[in-house]
Every structure is written in C-alpha cells, then in structure tokens.
Amino acid sequence: MIWAKEETLPRNEIEDIQLERLKETLKRIYDKVPAYREKMDKAGVKCEDVKTLNDISKLPFTIKQDMRDTYPYGMFTVEKKDLVRIHASSGTTGKPTVVGYTKNDMDIWTECVTRIACMGGACDEDVAQISFGYGMFTGALGLHYGLENMGASVIPASSGNTQKQIMYMQDFGATLLVATPSYALHMGEVAKEMGLDPAKDLQIKIGLFGGEGMTEPMREEMYKLWGSQLKATQNYGMSELIGPGVSGECLELCGMHINEDHFIAEIINPDTGEVLGPGERGELVVSCISKEALPLIRYRTGDITRLFYEPCKCGRTTVRMENISGRSDDMLIIRGVNVFPSQIEEVLLKVEEIGPHYEILIDRKNYLDYMEIKVELADERLLDSYASLGELEKRIKLSLRTVLGLDAVIKLVAPRSLQRFEGKARRVTDLRKNK
Numbered sequence: 001m002i003w004a005k006e007e008t009l010p011r012n013e014i015e016d017i018q019l020e021r022l023k024e025t026l027k028r029i030y031d032k033v034p035a036y037r038e039k040m041d042k043a044g045v046k047c048e049d050v051k052t053l054n055d056i057s058k059l060p061f062t063i064k065q066d067m068r069d070t071y072p073y074g075m076f077t078v079e080k081k082d083l084v085r086i087h088a089s090s091g092t093t094g095k096p097t098v099v100g101y102t103k104n105d106m107d108i109w110t111e112c113v114t115r116i117a118c119m120g121g122a123c124d125e126d127v128a129q130i131s132f133g134y135g136m137f138t139g140a141l142g143l144h145y146g147l148e149n150m151g152a153s154v155i156p157a158s159s160g161n162t163q164k165q166i167m168y169m170q171d172f173g174a175t176l177l178v179a180t181p182s183y184a185l186h187m188g189e190v191a192k193e194m195g196l197d198p199a200k201d202l203q204i205k206i207g208l209f210g211g212e213g214m215t216e217p218m219r220e221e222m223y224k225l226w227g228s229q230l231k232a233t234q235n236y237g238m239s240e241l242i243g244p245g246v247s248g249e250c251l252e253l254c255g256m257h258i259n260e261d262h263f264i265a266e267i268i269n270p271d272t273g274e275v276l277g278p279g280e281r282g283e284l285v286v287s288c289i290s291k292e293a294l295p296l297i298r299y300r301t302g303d304i305t306r307l308f309y310e311p312c313k314c315g316r317t318t319v320r321m322e323n324i325s326g327r328s329d330d331m332l333i334i335r336g337v338n339v340f341p342s343q344i345e346e347v348l349l350k351v352e353e354i355g356p357h358y359e360i361l362i363d364r365k366n367y368l369d370y371m372e373i374k375v376e377l378a379d380e381r382l383l384d385s386y387a388s389l390g391e392l393e394k395r396i397k398l399s400l401r402t403v404l405g406l407d408a409v410i411k412l413v414a415p416r417s418l419q420r421f422e423g424k425a426r427r428v429t430d431l432r433k434n435k
Contacts, residue, residue: 003118003150004111006261007316011309014318017261019053021289026050026059029295032077035070036062036297056264056287057275062299064097067240072098078293087239088136099138099239102292106145109242112259113146116248119257119314120208120233122176124151129174131183132211133159133423138243139211143178146245152176159183159422162190169202177204180211181218181234182425185356188225189416199227207232210244212424213324215342217349221356234323240299241286247321252313255320262290265319266298267307270328281306283328284321302327304340332362332430334369337406341428344373347399353378353392357418362430369432372409373400380415 002008006017026047029036039060040046049058067075076083084103088096101109122128128147132140134156147154155172157165159179165187168174177184184207191198198204207222207230214222214234222232235248236256246263247256258265263286267276270283284303288295306322326340333339341360348358355376362371375396382388393410400408 001118001123002315003115006259007115007257007318009261009317011317014260015053018264018289021261022053022056022264022287023047023050025287025289025291025295025297028077029297033075035066035074053264056266056298059298061273061285062296064240067097068095071095073100075296076100076293077295078102083293087138087243089239096136097240099243100293105242105291105293108262108290109142109245110145110149112242112245112262113142114149115259116235116245116257117143117146117150117152117208119248119250119316120235121206121231121251122147122150122152122208126152126176126206127155127172127174128152128176128178128208129155129157129165129169129172131157131159131165131177131179131187131422137423138237138239140178142237142243142245143208143210147176147178162187162422163194166191166194166196166202169204170196173203175203176206176208178208178210180421180424181209181214181222182212182357182420183422184209185218185221185225186420186422188222198225199229202226205229205231208235208248209233210235210237213342215323215346215349217346218356221349236303236321236324238301240294240296241288241301242291246286249323250312250314250316254312255308255322257312257316257318257320260318263287264289265307265321267305268300270302270304278309279306281322281325302329304328330428332371332428334362334371335406337404339371339404339406343403344400347403348373348375348396351392351396351399353382354396354412355415357420358427359418360428362428362432364432370409371406372411374411374413374418376415376418377412378415382412383414 043060045058082102083100085101088098130140134140188198219232233249237244237246247258249256266285267282276282284301284305286299287297303324304326308320311317326342355378357376359374396410
C-alpha cells in the first residue's frame with residue numbers, strides 16, 4: 001500500500017517541488033534567523049543565488065553546535081506563541097538541542113510517519129504497541145500520531161517493565177511493535193523466560209524499528225526470535241529534522257525511501273564537504289523544506305550512507321538511502337585502522353553459537369590501543385567445555401581480523417549477563433580519552 005501520491009511522482013516533478021520549497025524556506029530563514037543570515041553572508045551567498053537544486057551546494061552547512069549556541073529558540077523562524085509542541089535531546093554532552101512544531105508542522109510530521117508505517121506493512125486493522133519511551137524524545141509520539149492517523153489502535157506502553165509489556169501484547173492482541181531493535185530482541189528473550197513462544201503465543205506480525213541502526217544479521221536474529229512471519233523494517237529520523245518520518249523501508253527491503261517533498265538529501269565527503277554522486281558512500285546531509293518552526297538547511301547528520309535514485313519495485317519513485325553503516329563521529333580509530341561498530345556487529349551476528357548482545361571496550365596499555373569484545377553465548381552449556389570455548393574465541397577473532405584488519409580480545413560470557421537497553425543500545429566504551 002502507498003499512502004500518498006507524492007511518493008510516486010516522476011523525478012522532475014519531485015525536483016520542481018523541492019526547488020520551490022527550498023527557495024521559500026531560504027528566504028524565511030534569512031529574514032528571521034540571525035545565525036543563518038550571518039552564515040550565508042559570511043559564505044557570500046544570497047537567496048537569489050539558488051536557481052537550481054544543484055545550487056544548494058553553495059549554502060553553508062548547519063551542525064548540532066549551531067543549535068546549542070542559539071539555545072533554546074535562536075534557530076526558530078516563528079514566535080514562541082506559534083509553537084504547539086516542544087521536544088529536546090537529552091543534553092548529556094552539553095546543552096540539549098531544542099526543536100519545536102507549529103500546528104502545520106505537526107500535520108506534516110504525522111503525514112510523514114503515516115507514510116513510513118504504510119511502507120512497513122501497517123494498516124488500519126493493526127493494534128500497535130509503542131515501546132519507545134514517551135517524553136522529550138520524539139520517537140514515541142511521532143509514531144503514535146502517525147499510526148493513529150492511519151486508523152490503527154495504539155497501545156502507548158512506553159519502555160521498561162518488560163514483563164507487563166508482554167502481558168499487554170498477549171491480552172490486547174498487539175500485531176505491530178514499535179521499538180529499538182535491541183529492545184525488541186530483549187522483549188523476545190523475556191517472553192521466552194515467561195514460557196511463551198513469541199512466534200506462536202504472540203500476534204506481532206509487523207516490527208517498525210528505529211532509534212538505532214539495524215544490520216541485516218540483526219534482522220535475521222529478529223526473525224529467529226519472533227518468527228518468519230514478521231515484517232521487520234526500520235525507519236530513520238532525528239529530532240533536529242522532524243523526528244521519525246524522514247525515511248523508511250518498504251517491504252522490498254532495498255533501502256529507506258526519503259519523503260522528498262519535505263526533505264532534500266545529499267551525500268558529502270565528511271572530511272572535505274564535497275558533494276558526492278549517486279551510489280557513493282559518505283555523510284548524509286538533509287535540508288528541511290516544508291517545516292515552519294525549525295527548517296534546518298544542509299544539516300550534517302553524521303550518519304554514513306548512500307543514495308539510490310532508481311524507482312523501487314514497490315512503485316515508489318522517491319530516492320532511497322542505504323541502511324546506515326555507521327556515523328562519522330563514532331568511527332573508532334584503533335592502531336590506525338578505521339572501525340565502525342556496525343562492522344563488528346555484522347561479524348558477531350553471523351556466529352550461531354553466540355547471541356545478539358555484545359559490548360566493545362577500547363583502551364590503551366603500554367601506549368598501544370587494544371579492543372576487547374564481550375559476547376554472550378547462546379547456550380550456557382558451552383561454558384562447560386574449555387576446548388569448545390577456545391575454538392569459538394579463535395574463530396570469532398579470525399573473522400574479525402579478516403573484516404577489520406586487526407586483532408581483538410574476545411571474552412565469551414554467560415547468556416543474559418550483559419546489560420540490556422530499553423532505548424538506544426550503548427555498546428561502546430572508549431577509555432582512551434581519559435588517558
């Protein structure tokens with residue numbers, strides 16, 4: 001099912017909409033946001049210099065620090081009285097980034113989320129359990145409004161109290177689960193501990209996963225736990241752009257369709273800022289061209305991906321972004337080698353004897369970097385055989401060396417011994433910055 005005609009427009013019509021909305025947005029932010037006006041003046045670019053979509057490359061980038069420097073409302077183009085909703089990041093590394101919505105922004109947000117829910121197979125007959133944390137985080141309320149707009153019934157379960165979540169699923173007949181991939185796996189584990197088979201005793205048929213990346217091996221783990229009938233898709237967004245609703249996977253699973261009538265996507269070299277061509281991997285940059293309150297232009301997301309413009313088998317013509325392969329700011333440099341945590345995850349999840357939960361520790365001893373990876377065994381009976389454990393450690397170490405080009409210390413631990421996360425999984429601890 002395709003929700004909106006804008007998802008199937010010819011490329012030239014999509015680009016006409018984008019250019020018109022970009023010009024309108026540029027004029028508004030130049031007139032109303034001093035920080036943007038200063039950036040554009042410094043770059044020597046005027047609104048009228050943008051005559052084609054390619055001219056967007058003349059415009060300066062926006063970064064998260066710009067929002068912190070103008071905290072809380074300095075990047076907004078509307079008066080505070082025009083806001084109907086305010087969200088913010090956690091601010092754990094400094095001032096939070098504050099985002100706001102007008103009534104029209106809320107309508108756009110709802111529309112975008114409804115589209116991605118449809119892409120993932122949702123319909124008005126679904127009973128959707130939202131297991132994101134409600135609050136300042138945009139994920140829960142974003143999916144909530146989009147699914148209600150579709151006509152689905154919504155269970156606002158929030159996160160935590162996992163056994164009660166399983167009870168809700170069973171008693172209310174939930175057919176759709178909204179959660180981070182790691183929490184969905186944890187919920188499946190808890191269901192099994194409660195004596196339930198998630199594939200048979202629960203009715204979840206659709207998983208709309210977000211908040212963190214989901215690799216293909218992790219998707220396979222999801223099928224093993226929740227059943228092959230599960231339609232597991234992931235969607236992408238961030239609060240600075242709108243929240244969830246920027247893009248989502250359709251059931252063809254060949255990338256996430258971007259809602260291009262509301263967002264312009266570019267890929268740049270993260271080191272030089274040079275715009276890269278279709279199919280080239282780099283950092284995703286997004287411009288918001290329909291928002292009223294906070295229309296960020298050329299926002300550097302930090303996420304590494306590629307863009308594909310060929311029409312999809314599903315019938316949509318919008319550009320697709322490849323599943324995120326890492327972040328430009330979470331890349332680890334270990335003994336001169338560039339390593340993304342997602343590379344490690346893909347290797348680990350292909351090993352049958354271990355589970356999907358792991359922790360990565362980076363430290364420095366005697367001036368040399370080293371990496372230790374703790375991985376849970378799938379079956380605790382393996383702990384009884386030192387020979388089998390040693391062989392498994394060697395096999396994992398060799399697989400990682402083949403992919404990464406460096407060695408890691410592998411520590412196999414008992415099932416259910418590593419920390420579980422209800423929100424985004426925090427799997428990497430880098431102690432080198434303290435030394």
